[in-house]
Amino acid sequence: MKRIFVLAAVLFIALTASKNVNAQAPAGKKLLNIAFESGFPIGDAKDVYSVVLGGSLQAEFPISEKFSVTGTAGYSSFQPKSEFKDILDGYGFVPVKVGGKYYFGSNFYGIGELGAAFGTGEGASTAFVYAPGIGYSFPVADNKFVDVSARYEGHSVEGGSMSFFGLRFAYSFGF
Template sequence: MKKLLLSLALVAGLGLAANAQTEGAVKKLSIGAEVGLPTEGGDLLIAGGSLQAEFPIAKSLNLTGSAGYLNLMLTGDAKDLAKAFGAPTSTGVVPLKAGVKYYFGGNFYAAGEVGAAISTEDGGGTALALAPTLGASFSVSDKSSLDFGLRYENWSKDGSSSGIIALRAAFAFGL
């Protein structure tokens, strides 16, 4: 958790050093790597990737649509225990979400998405996914940028919920 917060602080520092430029005025597609941790319990690591499309609807406001794959992997004692009983040590989730992204202060943004987190396991079902995000986008050329976002994502199903804190590092290009 401390490493995730330190990474976000580093991204914020880089943003202050970069030239301020409003990123929200163009259509773009980004491809990113994701890593995260659960908000409860410590023997789980989340890793995966995602695609996100952005479509401007106002000067600093974009509609977003995203899809990806997250692998939830047991670690430590939990992994050893699962192996001992012949249980799986990882599972997959396919998040499909839509939302909005608002750019403020040039490179920085706040976003919110809602959608579904679909389990890849038989009988795993589908959960409601809610994901607020804070991040920054840095231009590397006229039509491309690097995007770093830190989000809390909550999955709710059948009266229970679970959350993750995840960092997404992505390369975005204009469409």
């Protein structure tokens, strides 16, 4: 319930702020953003882990008016359910991804990224990672945006996969 309230508050603030700014689109702009990420494990991961928390930086370089190349790096951690906290630590990883972002409308976009997730725990390995998603950038000032996106992120690890559905709340600015 708390997560839903926070999401609603962020969306309300972004929408309210964006009404006071001349409509502008992030498409075709060189942007950098910093984000808070949260997600819900799915598949095999949901049996042991309760939530995914993290943060990331993303750079966006326009190729055309509607398409940009992206690069993303950060840190995330699958947090164990309460019944597993005594026997299991969180599963931390550093995802490094590249991809593309296509703007369907002025601020609505689809994004797809591929890369590697480097495990941070003892004996952790590197996994192939893929992340398709959709999002919307709300203008809040000249060349500044609040970016909200949802994505599926899958990690192909030895013996299975670690996947989650995630939400990303970012502050973007031109550089």
